[in-house]
Every structure is written in C-alpha cells, then in structure tokens.
Amino acid sequence: xxxxxxxxxxxxxTLTRSNLDDKRQETRVVVGLATCGIAAGAQPVFExxxxxxxxxxxxxxxxxxxxxxxxxxxxxxxxxPGRAKVTYTRVTPEKAKEIAxxxxxxxxxxxxxxxxxxxTGQLRIALRNCGIIDPEDINEYIxxxxxxxxxxxxxxxxxxxxxxxxxxxxxxxxxxxxxPTGLKWQFxxxxxxxxxxxxxxxxxGDPGAFMDRSVLEGDPHAVLEAMAIAGYAIGSTKGxxxxxxxxxxxxxRLDIAITQAKALGLLGENIFGSGFSFDIELRLGAGxxxxxxxxxxxxSIEGKRGEPRPRPPFPAAQGLWRxxxxxxxxxxxxxxxxxxxxxxxxxxxxxxERSKGTKVFALxxxxxxxxxxxxxxxxxxxxxxxxxxxxxxxxxAFKAAQTGGPSGGxxxxxxxxxxxxxxxxxxLGSMMGSGGLIVIDEDNCMVxxxxxxxxxxxxESCGKCPPCRIGTKRMLELLGKxxxxxxEAGDIEKLESLAALIKRSALCGLGQTAPNPVLxxxxxxxxEYEEHIRDNYCAAxxxxxxxxxxxxxxxxxxxxxxxxxxxxxxxxxxxxxxxVIDRDACIKCGLCVSKCRSDAIKxxxx
Amino acid sequence: xxxxxxxxxxxxxxxxxxxxSGSLIPVMHEAQELFGCLDYEVEKLVAQEMEVPLADxxxxxxxxxxxxxxxxxxxxxxxxxxxxxxxxxxxxxxxxIEDMLKIKVGxxxxxGKFSLExxxxxxxCGLAPVMTVNDEVHGQLTVDKAERxxxxxxxxxxxx
Numbered sequence: 001x002x003x004x005x006x007x008x009x010x011x012x013x014t015l016t017r018s019n020l021d022d023k024r025q026e027t028r029v030v031v032g033l034a035t036c037g038i039a040a041g042a043q044p045v046f047e048x049x050x051x052x053x054x055x056x057x058x059x060x061x062x063x064x065x066x067x068x069x070x071x072x073x074x075x076x077x078x079x080x081p082g083r084a085k086v087t088y089t090r091v092t093p094e095k096a097k098e099i100a101x102x103x104x105x106x107x108x109x110x111x112x113x114x115x116x117x118x119x120t121g122q123l124r125i126a127l128r129n130c131g132i133i134d135p136e137d138i139n140e141y142i143x144x145x146x147x148x149x150x151x152x153x154x155x156x157x158x159x160x161x162x163x164x165x166x167x168x169x170x171x172x173x174x175x176x177x178x179x180p181t182g183l184k185w186q187f188x189x190x191x192x193x194x195x196x197x198x199x200x201x202x203x204x205g206d207p208g209a210f211m212d213r214s215v216l217e218g219d220p221h222a223v224l225e226a227m228a229i230a231g232y233a234i235g236s237t238k239g240x241x242x243x244x245x246x247x248x249x250x251x252x253r254l255d256i257a258i259t260q261a262k263a264l265g266l267l268g269e270n271i272f273g274s275g276f277s278f279d280i281e282l283r284l285g286a287g288x289x290x291x292x293x294x295x296x297x298x299x300s301i302e303g304k305r306g307e308p309r310p311r312p313p314f315p316a317a318q319g320l321w322r323x324x325x326x327x328x329x330x331x332x333x334x335x336x337x338x339x340x341x342x343x344x345x346x347x348x349x350x351x352x353e354r355s356k357g358t359k360v361f362a363l364x365x366x367x368x369x370x371x372x373x374x375x376x377x378x379x380x381x382x383x384x385x386x387x388x389x390x391x392x393x394x395x396x397a398f399k400a401a402q403t404g405g406p407s408g409g410x411x412x413x414x415x416x417x418x419x420x421x422x423x424x425x426x427x428l429g430s431m432m433g434s435g436g437l438i439v440i441d442e443d444n445c446m447v448x449x450x451x452x453x454x455x456x457x458x459x460e461s462c463g464k465c466p467p468c469r470i471g472t473k474r475m476l477e478l479l480g481k482x483x484x485x486x487x488e489a490g491d492i493e494k495l496e497s498l499a500a501l502i503k504r505s506a507l508c509g510l511g512q513t514a515p516n517p518v519l520x521x522x523x524x525x526x527x528e529y530e531e532h533i534r535d536n537y538c539a540a541x542x543x544x545x546x547x548x549x550x551x552x553x554x555x556x557x558x559x560x561x562x563x564x565x566x567x568x569x570x571x572x573x574x575x576x577x578x579x580v581i582d583r584d585a586c587i588k589c590g591l592c593v594s595k596c597r598s599d600a601i602k603x604x605x606x
Numbered sequence: 607x608x609x610x611x612x613x614x615x616x617x618x619x620x621x622x623x624x625x626x627s628g629s630l631i632p633v634m635h636e637a638q639e640l641f642g643c644l645d646y647e648v649e650k651l652v653a654q655e656m657e658v659p660l661a662d663x664x665x666x667x668x669x670x671x672x673x674x675x676x677x678x679x680x681x682x683x684x685x686x687x688x689x690x691x692x693x694x695x696x697x698x699x700x701x702x703i704e705d706m707l708k709i710k711v712g713x714x715x716x717x718g719k720f721s722l723e724x725x726x727x728x729x730x731c732g733l734a735p736v737m738t739v740n741d742e743v744h745g746q747l748t749v750d751k752a753e754r755x756x757x758x759x760x761x762x763x764x765x766x
Binding site for chain 2: 035036038039040070071073204205206207208209210213245246247248283284285286287288289300301302303304305306307321362363364365366370371372402405436438440444449452453456460462567589590591594595
C-alpha cells in the first residue's frame with residue numbers, strides 16, 4: 001500500500017531523475033508520439049534520437065503525447081538546464097541525427113529547424129501534461145502532482161465536500177450537452193444501492209474530433225485519478241472506460257496506465273489506507289456512433305447491441321446493469337484533479353459567467369494551423385480562426401465553422417465575433433459538442449456539407465425508433481435530390497417539417513439532434529439551397545450534377561497528362577490539336593485537375 | 607495456427623470470460639482477431655462456448671461496424687471520410703483507389719489481397735485527408751500521393 005509520504009517521495013525522485021522541473025541538471029528530449037505524430041513519422045525519429053544519444057551521459061529521450069501542432073509533426077522538444085526550451089518541427093530521422101550531434105551533444109541550437117510554438121491566448125488545464133510527460137510512465141504523472149488530488153480527497157474531504165467543490169467550480173460536461181458535472185454526481189450519490197458505477201465516455205465518435213484521444217494518449221492517468229475521485233464522491237468501487245477500438249494507441253496507453261496504477265496501489269483495495277477501494281476496467285467499442293449516447297453506451301458495456309433506452313429512468317438512478325451510474329466524458333474528467341487541488345474558486349474564475357474553465361478544440365478543415373488547442377470559455381471564434389489557427393490556406397475566404405459534429409451546426413462568417421460558450425452556440429443553432437471545430441471555406445458547398453452529415457446519421461442510426469430510422473433517411477433523399485439537380489419547389493419546406501418532427505419525437509440525443517446540420521445551414525445559407533433548386537447552380541462548384549470541367553487552350557501545354565490519366569477516356573487532343581473534355585463522357589472525378597501541370601483545367605458551373 | 611488450435615485457443619478465452627457480465631463483445635473481438643471474421647461457423651462457436659443464443663451473437667455482430675461476417679483482404683485500406691477529411695477532398699482519393707483496385711468501397715479484391723473501406727473519423731484530423739493501410743496511417747494525402755502509396759503495396763503483393 002502506498003502512503004502519501006511514499007507518493008511525495010516518488011514525486012521528488014522522478015522530478016530529479018526525469019528533469020521535469022526547472023531545476024533540471026540534465027537534458028530532457030521529448031518526442032510527440034500521439035497517433036498524429038506517429039502517422040507523420042515520429043517513431044523512427046524517436047528511435048534515432050535514442051540511438052544517437054544512448055552513449056551520452058546526462059541526456060534522456062522520452063516519448064510524450066500530442067504537443068498540439070499537428071501540421072508541424074513530427075515534433076521534438078529539447079529541455080536543457082538553464083536554457084529555454086527549443087522546439088524542432090517536421091523532424092526526419094536525418095534531421096534528428098543532426099539535432100543529436102550538433103545540439104544535444106554539441107550544445108549549438110539549430111535555428112533553421114526550430115520554430116517557437118505560439119500558445120498566446122491558450123490555457124492548458126485538461127491538456128496540462130499532454131506533450132510534456134511520458135504517458136507510459138506513472139512516475140512522470142506523479143512528478144507533475146499526479147494522484148495528489150485523490151490523496152487530498154480521500155484524506156481531507158468527505159464525499160459530499162468533493163461534490164460541493166465540483167458543483168461550485170461550475171464545471172459542465174465536456175461531451176457536448178454541458179450538464180453540470182457536480183449535479184450529476186450528486187444525483188448518483190443520493191441514490192442508495194449495493195453497487196454503483198463510474199463510467200468514462202471515450203467513444204469519441206464525432207468526425208473531426210480528437211480531443212479525447214489526445215488526452216488519453218498524452219495523460220491517461222489524469223482520467224484514472226478523476227474516476228477514482230468520482231467513485232469516492234458517489235460511493236462506487238467500480239469504473240469502466242468505454243473507448244472506441246479505432247484508437248489503438250490510446251487503448252494501449254490506458255492499459256499500461258491501469259496496470260501501473262494497480263501495481264502502485266493507486267487503484268485497487270484500500271487506496272492510501274483510507275478504506276476506499278476502486279477498480280477500473282477497459283471496454284472496447286466496436287464502431288457504432290450511437291454508443292456515444294449515454295444509455296446506448298451502457299447497453300454496449302453490458303455486451304448487447306448498443307441501442308439507447310428511454311429516459312427516465314436516468315443513469316444516476318438506473319444506469320449500467322440498472323444500478324446508479326455516472327458517465328462523464330474524458331475531457332470532463334481531465335479537469336477534476338486540478339479543481340480538487342486548486343479549488344473551486346480558481347476554476348470558476350476562468351471563463352465566462354455561464355461557462356467556466358477552458359475548452360479543448362480539435363481545429364481542422366480549411367485552416368493553416370490544424371491541431372489541438374485549449375482556450376478559456378468565452379474566447380471569440382475570430383481569435384481561434386485568425387490568431388491561433390492562422391487563417392485560411394490559399395487566401396480563401398472563411399465561410400463557416402462547424403461545431404458539434406453531426407449533432408451541431410455551423411457558425412457563419414458574420415458571427416465570427418461570437419464568444420464560444422455553451423449558450424451562445426445554442427443560440428446560433430449549433431452546439432459546443434465535444435470540441436471538433438471544422439473550418440469551412442468558400443470552396444465548400446453548404447448543402448453538400450449538410451448532406452454529408454445526414455449521410456453519417458443515416459448510416460449510424462441504430463434503427464430502434466422510426467423518426468430517426470425513417471425520418472433521417474427521407475431527409476437524406478431530399479438532400480440528394482437537391483444536390484443532384486433534381487430539387488423541386490417545396491423540398492426545403494419538406495426538410496423543415498421533417499426536421500421539426502424528428503427533433504420532437506426521436507428516442508435519443510443522436511436522433512433528436514440529427515436534423516441540426518440541415519436546420520443550421522438552412523438558417524444561414526438558405527440561398528444556396530434555393531440556387532441549387534431553382535437555378536441548378538452550386539456557388540461553391542462542388543455538386544457534380546451542376547458543374548463541368550474545361551481546358552483553357554491558352555494555358556494548356558499539351559503534355560497529355562490529363563488524357564493519359566482520365567479514367568473515362570473523356571479527354572481528346574494531341575500534339576497539334578487542342579485538348580478538349582467531352583462533357584458527356586466526363587465522370588467529374590477531378591483527376592485531370594490534380595494532374596495538370598499548367599493549371600489549365602478549371603471546374604465551373606454550367 | 608491450424609483451425610483446431612484456434613478453436614482450442616478460443617475455448618480457453620471463452621471459458622475465462624464466461625462468468626463476467628458484459629464479456630460477449632470483448633470475446634467477439636478476440637474471436638474475430640483469431641479467425642479473421644465472424645462467419646456463421648465462428649458465430650455458432652461463440653454462442654456455444656459463451657452459452658448465449660446464436661441470435662444474440664448475430665445481433666451484436668451485425669450492429670457494430672468493426673465486426674464483419676466475411677474475411678477481409680490481407681491489406682485493409684481505410685479511407686477516412688470524417689468531416690475534416692471530407693472537406694479536404696477525401697472522396698476523390700477514395701474514387702481513385704476504387705479505380706486502381708477495380709473494386710467498390712466495402713469490397714475485397716478477388717485475389718483476397720486488398721479490401722477497401724470508407725471509415726469514420728480516425729482522429730488524425732490535423733493530417734487530413736488520411737487513410738490507413740492495416741495499422742499504418744498515411745496523412746496529408748493528395749490523389750497522387752495516395753496513388754503512389756497504393757502502388758507500393760500493390761507491387762509488394764506482386765500485382766500490376
């Protein structure tokens with residue numbers, strides 16, 4: 001059994017050994033090895049740095065989670081005693097060799113490979129350890145005050161005090177709906193039962209969202225510690241993490257984290273000698289978006305088809321195996337230990353009147369600086385897009401930001417000064433969602449975007465209730481009709497009436513919010529729908545039925561690449577004859593455009 | 607591993623898991639890993655060893671997209687069609703690969719080498735558009751880059 005003294009000793013020992021604090025004596029090299037880093041080729045970089053410095057005294061190379069700047073991956077950060085940190089970007093094994101020889105060993109910084117990451121306007125609470133500690137070593141988490149909050153809760157606080165603290169902090173669910181976390185815990189605490197459960201929703205199914213993956217890959221113990229605290233607060237001894245199987249790296253790191261925490265006695269029987277016991281099990285999803293809905297998730301943990309159940313009874317009364325259960329999202333949990341350690345007032349002092357703390361966003365789509373950001377609630381969208389995101393590539397115009405995934409909606413360019421908080425987003429017809437923020441520019445058709453999301457919901461509808469199963473399908477058919485140039489007067493009205501009906505009558509959150517992408521695009525981009533129907537015109541030149549490709553003879557250098565690559569043989573021409581695309585034969589795949597070396601092929605409305 | 611060995615191995619897995627509530631899905635993950643898919647014979651085995659109705663096993667197998675009833679190709683190509691990838695033109699990449707392999711999405715080439723799937727977000731949106739081939743992630747794709755990658759795999763398997 002581990003005591004608080006042991007924990008503090010471990011912390012001190014690791015701080016010295018790992019050179020995590022400012023008093024470091026040795027060089028600490030960190031490689032961002034989250035899924036995105038690995039995809040960009042960080043693993044060989046890590047191996048190279050390890051090999052090149054293996055024989056060098058006073059240098060340690062560590063793996064870390066997401067450092068936050070996906071576009072610059074692979075990332076390597078070098079922390080030296082008494083010097084400012086250096087961040088190397090787009091590192092290759094060759095560059096890594098040079099960095100090892102000239103900087104890590106030779107002590108000369110390589111300015112040509114480094115770039116200072118700008119975190120202005122960001123505040124890292126949920127991501128405080130991501131990209132800094134080695135997620136596969138519990139000692140590194142302990143060195144950064146890990147498990148101190150659990151120790152504090154178990155030794156100095158009564159369960160009710162924990163709940164009061166979370167309530168006072170104003171923390172709201174980060175999974176999307178924004179229900180007050182403390183209140184959720186209170187309901188479950190009040191229900192008497194022989195067994196209660198703490199569940200963590202790591203089934204991050206929203207396309208375009210990777211906040212939870214990043215937390216789990218970069219700082220898995222933050223979630224485990226918070227779940228134990230929640231267990232203590234509501235009187236539960238058993239936790240489940242439901243994680244999607246699409247995240248193998250996160251699954252592996254969680255598995256390691258649970259094993260290490262158990263080995264140290266930070267999970268298991270009689271934690272810190274307090275008499276409180278808590279155990280956590282991992283459950284893998286199997287690819288069903290609806291399992292992100294709380295009742296469906298619990299049905300899936302039970303080993304059944306993940307279909308939602310009607311509420312009430314709410315999970316706080318009858319959840320997993322009909323026992324009182326709380327379910328919180330990964331990011332929600334990632335805030336808990338910090339609130340316990342720093343106090344409710346500290347947390348409540350960040351953010352806005354109605355939305356406290358920070359929010360992590362996965363910034364993607366048509367934006368220069370794709371990556372993971374964490375900003376105080378109330379940060380204006382403009383700041384996120386223009387400052388942190390660095391604007392839109394290719395000088396294109398910002399058209400909208402999509403938040404909330406298939407349950408959310410779009411924030412149009414005219415509303416770019418909106419401060420991001422739960423209520424303002426709802427007023428705009430979108431929602432916070434779990435934090436995917438996809439930037440859409442003028443080259444994206446909003447009707448097509450709506451169709452994309454409906455296609456997703458139709459595919460993912462579990463089929464239990466008819467409004468969702470049949471209604472979303474009918475909406476998708478209407479959108480397909482409109483985008484393929486067969487739209488008729490009255491289609492928009494049909495969409496609206498179906499949307500209202502589905503919102504009112506679907507069984508679960510997935511169905512009730514499924515029409516949102518259509519309603520939101522109709523609200524701000526109705527003209528695009530009308531143009532598709534009335535004029536057979538797609539302003540963004542996306543919808544295939546309304547566009548054609550043309551070769552500009554002036555620009556064409558007759559290189560034959562388009563003709564050679566055309567899968568349908570639609571291009572004719574030769575050395576002495578102008579190249580032309582046969583509109584009837586063209587399947588509009590756009591391959592010729594990507595092959596063209598002289599920018600001579602354009603798509604246009606016709 | 608021979609089929610007999612696989613069945614014996616699966617029996618051990620099932621026996622260890624049977625008492626735990628909610629263990630059907632984890633066991634089915636293991637069965638799929640072991641046998642390559644959850645066809646009728648495998649489902650019957652799962653039902654028998656876990657002592658649950660075959661209908662339940664079939665129900666679960668058909669509900670979740672990660673479970674498949676037919677064997678997949680040696681190389682599983684997943685093109686991400688999540689939002690970030692979609693707005694950056696992932697559909698064109700998918701079409702190109704369909705064209706190269708001469709199969710439609712959701713199918714496997716007749717020689718059993720490649721299967722092609724469109725997948726929901728894999729969470730590497732910062733690198734969009736993205737595809738995975740088995741466990742390898744390829745990011746920041748263009749149609750050309752995707753073509754080169756698939757060609758490389760095709761030459762590995764000796765396909766033209």
